[in-house]
Amino acid sequence: MKFTRKANANWKGTGLEGKGTISTQSTTLDNAQLSFKTRFADGVGTNPEELIAAAHSGCYTMQLGFLLNEAGFTADNLDTEALLTFEDGTITKIHLQLSAQIPGIDNDKFQEIAATAKAVCPVSKVLNAEITLDAVLN
Template sequence: MIRTANALWTGTGRDGKGQISTQSGVLDGSPYGFNTRFENEKGTNPEELIAAAHAGCFTMALAFALQAAGFTATELKTDCAITLDKEGSGFKVSKSALTLTATVPGIEKEKFGEIAAGAKAGCPISKLLNAEISLDWTLA
């Protein structure tokens, strides 16, 4: 399976503007630039997209892992915070912090913790990231 996206950039790094589009069309010319990445202007940025990808990937991996163990979640809600740190003359994504609230009928806390840890380690986006990955979870 191959999924695609593209970025178009015009101008300089600081004053230029970009657009990001995805194969599915969910993003279609979505604006990004210095002001959306390092300030709070409307638009997206690479770190926000990584956070969305990691939250979505982990949550889906957890749903599959719970199903394989005989459980069905009523709800899995994952927030992801990506940390972008200065590194030398550039920047590095250094951390991805997953925060999960889960409602899974009939599961014991210890078993859920094992399954969640496995999903965190096995999710394809976790495997992609060269960053510290943490998971805090609450079982409702």
């Protein structure tokens, strides 16, 4: 399976005082606010790190659901929190905290499948992807 998804961001002004928006193809985000405050302090809107954490928790949880099903299990509930650490201009860590209710699975099998999901989740692997750029100055 191959598909392409898109999102776009717009920014006006300086890094500190400027403002921007971000939108997604699905319109779940539709001109959501971006600013220095929403990224580095408390403000109304979102930021890239929060979006990466949301994407990672969602992707991991869905991947785990698929792997559990392949192994013959169906989760009653999977709840994953992604805690992203940003230090000195770098995302240094994402810690996934999973709470699961899965009938009939033993802890060893659960730990094995949970670790596999972490390893094969597309967002877990995203920084190993090819990154290309088309830059146009108008």
